[in-house]
Amino acid sequence: MWKGKKVSKIQKKSRMSLLKRFIWYVVGFALFFAPFALFNRGLAFLLDEKRSGDIHATCFRMPLVDMLTGKGIVILSVTGISLILLLVSAFLLGPFFCGKLCAAGAFTEYLSRLLPDKWKVDWSKYVNPVPLRYGFFAAFIIGPIIGLSLSCSYCGYSFFEKFTNGGIWGDFGVLGSTAIITAFLWLVVFGLFTKGGRGYCNFMCPVGAAQNIVHAVGAKLPFTMKIKYDRKKCVSCNACVKDCPMRALTQGEDKKIQHSNHNCITCQQCVAVCPTKSITYGFGKGGWQQEEVKPVQEPKPVEKGA
């Protein structure tokens, strides 16, 4: 009986959480993305640095390569300060930028929520996103070090900026063949038609991957903030698994929940929908099961009348 009541309550909680997160993402959009990029512009003004106010000021590809190739990095620069803030916040709070501020990732998530689930694919059932995203991240770092140039045209960030700039100023920039592919993959295949709507975040985004590497280390320490789980309180309703945009939660054979710090963005959507407060966000131990439990098998289809 409580099931019927709780379901609508869960949906309400989910919507409230989405609304709260939406406000954060609007703030993030104004702070980091062109045409506003208030954080980047403000910092550049304070540091007397001449650079355009867009997301590239906070992209860490070049500073990271400069560091790895021995060129060094100017700490007191927009990129230097942004990189430090990004990694320190990920270590102490989880991927805060992804979970609260990145409007590019949020855009496809919210878009995908407009479509019914039956039209969407849960790619994480077919391939584990964690090695893929870390693999792309490795290439992202190694490429420029060995003198290869990876095309920024495929970046979801860049595309989001073109998209919003186009919407606001009518200036879409160069919309060529790669932009068509990026738009199609980022927005349609891995956005609209993907469960959670964060296929780009899950499989390709180097900024997200870097934060998750740092978070996975930080989450092992008691003084950092992380998503925590109380097995005893959990009634295995699966609401958290269904609502997780990053597919970072799975249900094990024992019906209890498993979690991965390698793709959780600490958005706290699972915290909001959990009816028994089994999932929380805070300091201390994570409480997730250490020993491996197999995820629940998909029911096998059989022919009618078989």
Place this chain on the structure above:
Amino acid sequence: MKKKTVTGLVTGASATGITLTSSLTSTGAACTGVCGACSLGCASFAGLAAVGLFAFLGARSKKKGKITESPQ
């Protein structure tokens, strides 16, 4: 080493390899997103991918139409 770890390592290495190899080609290195620069016809690639996605979704919904049995 566990099978899952090996699969993860192979998947990760493949992703790295494919990304680096694709950027070795002149297309990857020279790509500025300017339409027609590489004459590879990316729009047709996007079209093919679209057909693939919808075929996949169609096949999946057909499969879901069948009776399912619970795992034992």
